[in-house]
Amino acid sequence: MRKNPARLLAWVGLLAALAITLFPFWWMLRTALTGNASLFNGSYSLLPEHPTPINFERVLGLASPEEARAAGGTAASMDFWLYLRNSVLFASAVVAGQVTFSAMAAYAFARLHFRGRDVLFYLFLSTMMIPPIFTILPNFVLIKSLGGVNTFWGLVAPYFFMTPFAVFFLRQFFLSVPGEIEEAAGLDGASRWRIFWQVVVPMNKGPLLTLAIITAVQTWNEFLWPLLIAKQEDVRVLTAAMAIFRQQTPNATPDWAGLMAGATLAVLPVLLLLVLFGRRLVDSIRFTGIK
């Protein structure tokens, strides 16, 4: 071990980094609990001076229009429950479809023999290099021509069937599992379909869960596609709603207290995920390179 002063200094550095990482979230919560009016009275105390739940009530549509206007927001009702629900539905549908179908495809690439397999796999991989903005234009035209704008299926469709990354990710794991168990099941007369569901999937629970978490986080954070497709209230997701909320504020100054209350609500599911899957999430980071 090195001398103690150096170690102490290192700890100070690490704690400072943690403070810089976490403080903005504290300030977000502090602002959310402060009335809009007292945001501008020059107080920067670390605790809210007169804590109030009014901002949460406003963004959840629990306050009356008069109360909302008095607290510095618009009279238009904000319905974060709806956006929260839409975001959860969006993420769940994408995770369910993408993980299932990508796993099936990954199994075919890892274990089955058919003509053109490697060519097809490299074709899948090569599309990883194409930036999303390039395909978003034609995808928007496609969904629009199919009448999918402002529908839930239009929102979900491009993510539902696969992503090249998901297929690539799972194939790596399927390849690293010894084939003997599958072979034994095959000799017993089990079909490939049954082997996949009853042997391969249970054996790869870990990687499948990891992929599901990564996909859920990514979908939760998705912004541009929902902004383009899900414009109406009934399908609007949280990220798009927050951006629109900011643009809608009546005065020159945005409704910061309301915005921070909304932001706090958007962070809660992420915290839940961290509490439930902290170790897996932290360990799975090395498999990603996704921004």
Added chain:
Amino acid sequence: MAATTLERPLGRRTARRAGPSWQRGHGRIALLFLAPALIGFAAFYLVPTARGLWFSFTDYNLLSDPKVVGLGNYGEVLGDRVFWNALKVTGVYVVFNVATQTVLALGLAVLMERLTRSVMIRAMVLLPWLVPNVTIALLWMWLLDANVGFVNHVMEQIGLSKQGFLFSPDQSILTIASINTWRHVGYTALLLFAGMQLIPKHLYEAGRIDGAGEGRMFRQITLPLLRPVLALVLVVSLIGSFQIFDTVAVTTEGGPVNASRVIYYYIYEKAFTQFEFGYASAMSVFLIVFLVALTLLQMRLLRASTSDLA
């Protein structure tokens, strides 16, 4: 999406051996396994790529039928000052963001590696990366508010003047880059931290016996042996950084004037506010060229740096 993994790339273990008869020739069952993915791949990756290329040679505007204009869009892009400015702004963003992010992440990774195995700490460090870009952008917009933002309050307390940050022409793009550096440092640090686990511990013990200090061990053991991971992380960051959009869209919308109009946002504006799909597609093709060049660079770097631990 630029995606890759820290695991070794494919091709090493492709099952080539001829197995028992039940293993050979799975054409029909393979189709069953592949059908949904193939539908998705064709509909949302393959055909759109071809269609996007086709758009770039037309004047498609979403309303009337596309008319072929040959290389017209490409010529116009090359003569478009805003496009070149957007490239410059993106370049400044990428260099500043990737440089600060990588250096800070390296420092943080070393601190974690030397001090603690705590999952708690790693989870906290990862938090900003897990929160939506949009939320982060709004949060920092508030913290950096010109009048009542917390950061300007601190600036005043320590005797500096208030700054415009996002809404100052000189500062906006660097401010956006800093916000995203803050968001990605923890994530990048965890990638590097994972890479550090691959360095054999006995090297450090040997170093210590030889009387090497932490600084020397970092320079002579950690840094050289981390190079492959560092190269990969660097290029992944570069490619991701190039595609900056959300933060700009939520905070400055490209302004003041063009000070933060990055390439991704400019493409988006052309396509979805002016409906010039042909023009926007041609610009995206340029973007692809840059990204492919970066990817090729990545592969070269990786090949050039695999031997250190072997």
